[in-house]
Amino acid sequence: MKVLVVYYSMYGHVHALANAVVAGAQQVAGVDVVFRRIREFPENVEHMKKEGGYAYQVYQGQQSIPECTLDDLRAADGMVFGSPTRYGNMTAQAKALIDSTASLWLGGDMEGKPVGFFTSTASTHGGQETTLVSMMFPLLHLGMLIVGVPYSLPGMIHTEARGGTPYGASTIAGPRGELQPTAEDLAIATSLGKRVAEVTLAVRAKK
Template identity: 35%
Template sequence: MAPVLVLYYSRHGSTKRLADAIAQGISALNVPVILRTVASLNDTENQTNDTVPVVTMKELEQCSALALGSPTRFGNMAAPMKHFIDSTSGQWIKGALIDKPACVFTSSSSMHGGQESTLLSMMLPLIHHGMVICGLPYSEPALHNTLSGGSPYGVTHVAHPSLPAPHQLSEDEKLLCIAQGKRLAKLALKLNQQDSSEN
């Protein structure tokens, strides 16, 4: 089975922490997963000083599912992620992502900083690509309990300076990330099995 691609942009590390926890959920079901980032738009943007490679178009095309993450910027995805998505018209023409499951995730520095509108804006190009959007059902207890991040549209993180550990995921946020990763992996497995039986 082709790996699930967890693709993100992270300026200060919060979105990367979400990506890592989602990948943990995917791996928990023994589904292969790769973590990738997108390039910054200029050299002065020091991302997270990590060693995660920049995604290639081949990796995007060959993934079995996609988790897409970005920090919130004025209620929308960050410019480097938008720039990358705008460069995928070739994959759209080929239909490379049609029928693959996808989820979205984001972080912001305030509770009402546009997280849900960011998640929705990230879904739109994925729908244009023909992907199957995977949210989080309210059967997840942490969605009812969270006082920080979390949404049925996708997992989120609130990195407010007043919080005890603003850059660390809360327990509810981490639980939701793992649940999101597991749900995405389950859908990828089912669709992969269905494709195999049809061929």
């Protein structure tokens, strides 16, 4: 049984959450975790290359992770989908992947598959929840089953400036990307990966 963890990350924060999600899914026996990144726009790669800054270093550091294809989505039994926030929504790169799934929608290939979500924002109120919820909309159109994060998980109820929402795992990157996911943020991401894997196993067992 395959659980696909697919993400887009420009500065590494969502990549860190993705690694935690992978670790959580790998805790479930019988699950084969497939790790994929979302394709960067070629013009962005050229721009980052010319600047030669931190974003390009992060991009280069992710080259060993294969890009996600429609075949990856089709073959997965469950999925966890991650993207940073752009104006309260997912990135254009992440949306481009979803917008390319018309053939999967027509064939019903994604129907009944569990899916969870994770994100990062620059600030505490930077759109974590709107991004996670808006990521759900197109995947509901594909017929997928939404898996959230219950408040029974340790670290979910807090008043600190960090991530963790019932809609998915999250973290705060800081206005200059200077922050890293807290131990609590990573633990919630790990729990999300495990939860999606467990739900996927349960759904498959009933088919």
